[in-house]
Amino acid sequence: MDELTAGLFNPFASEEVAPPNSSHWEAKRRLAEAVRQLNDLLVSTVASDAELAQASAQVEALNRTLADTPRLHGTLAYLKSGEHGHYGEINHELNAVGGQSNPLAPGLNMWLDGNRAYGTVRCGLAYEGPPGFVHGGFVAAIFDQFLGMAQVAGGQPGMTGTLTVRYLRPTPLNTELKLSAQLSRAEDRKTLVSGELRAGGEITATAEGLFVRPSRGMAAMAEMAVGNSGQ
Numbered sequence: 001m002d003e004l005t006a007g008l009f010n011p012f013a014s015e016e017v018a019p020p021n022s023s024h025w026e027a028k029r030r031l032a033e034a035v036r037q038l039n040d041l042l043v044s045t046v047a048s049d050a051e052l053a054q055a056s057a058q059v060e061a062l063n064r065t066l067a068d069t070p071r072l073h074g075t076l077a078y079l080k081s082g083e084h085g086h087y088g089e090i091n092h093e094l095n096a097v098g099g100q101s102n103p104l105a106p107g108l109n110m111w112l113d114g115n116r117a118y119g120t121v122r123c124g125l126a127y128e129g130p131p132g133f134v135h136g137g138f139v140a141a142i143f144d145q146f147l148g149m150a151q152v153a154g155g156q157p158g159m160t161g162t163l164t165v166r167y168l169r170p171t172p173l174n175t176e177l178k179l180s181a182q183l184s185r186a187e188d189r190k191t192l193v194s195g196e197l198r199a200g201g202e203i204t205a206t207a208e209g210l211f212v213r214p215s216r217g218m219a220a221m222a223e224m225a226v227g228n229s230g231q
């Protein structure tokens with residue numbers, strides 16, 4: 001474990017969503033929730049063209065305001081600022097699948113109980129693929145993140161090498177989905193994790209992930225990413 005992996009799992013180790021660690025994240029979670037609602041409203045509204053044009057102008061004005069505020073580009077920049085918590089806390093807020101403060105993320109919550117990992121997630125209308133059901137790419141993304149966090153319990157966290165998803169039946173929108181996972185094997189740099197996704201007690205998909213700790217180590221991988229986050 002290193003600076004990045006130390007404490008990574010802690011914020012997730014609770015059945016309740018871990019509360020924000022500062023007023024900054026509290027404020028950002030509120031904004032993220034408002035943007036999630038905006039997403040749902042955008043895909044469902046059949047307002048007039050004039051109303052849509054007016055809404056666009058309002059959002060564009062807000063974007064200009066936020067573009068003029070101080071910004072940090074990427075989780076590593078947040079970590080290096082020293083003001084926004086440890087890596088696990090920052091990832092808990094900004095991760096693309098699990099981040100509470102990232103409106104792209106459906107907001108995956110997860111926790112450990114013994115040697116099993118559990119999680120819950122709900123995907124709104126913006127995640128629709130087949131009519132009324134979650135897009136399969138998001139199901140895979142949820143497994144990638146969930147199994148990716150579960151493998152941290154094995155003590156040798158790595159990057160997703162291979163992820164196999166078996167879609168057994170469609171996964172419904174606007175429904176609390178339940179995840180569970182267990183470590184199948186952890187040897188040297190490879191960790192194998194398998195998991196299930198359930199809706200209303202029925203398994204809709206299963207997955208197996210093989211995670212490989214990079215030969216250079218995770219921290220070196222992160223350093224390699226500096227400059228990729230846009231300015």
Ligand SMILES: CCCCCCCC/C=C\CCCCCCCC(=O)SCCNC(=O)CCNC(=O)[C@H](O)C(C)(C)COP(=O)(O)OP(=O)(O)OC[C@H]1O[C@@H](n2cnc3c(N)ncnc32)[C@H](O)[C@@H]1OP(=O)(O)O
Nearest residue numbers: 004005145148157159160161162212213214215218221222
């Ligand atoms: C970016 C910075 C991140 C910072 C993180 C901070 C700490 C957080 C800590 C922990 C949290 C983790 C949370 C993750 C959750 C999200 C998961 C994702 O979405 S990850 C993104 C998608 N995945 C990739 O982009 C991988 C891209 N691929 C690679 O980087 C490399 O190919 C890598 C690391 C997978 C392997 O590279 P090698 O050079 O270290 O591997 P070699 O030495 O060749 O192989 C070692 C063993 O692994 C097998 N192997 C290698 N690649 C494999 C693969 N793709 N599938 C299956 N097996 C593979 C090989 O056959 C070999 O096995 P034999 O020892 O011979 O038995």
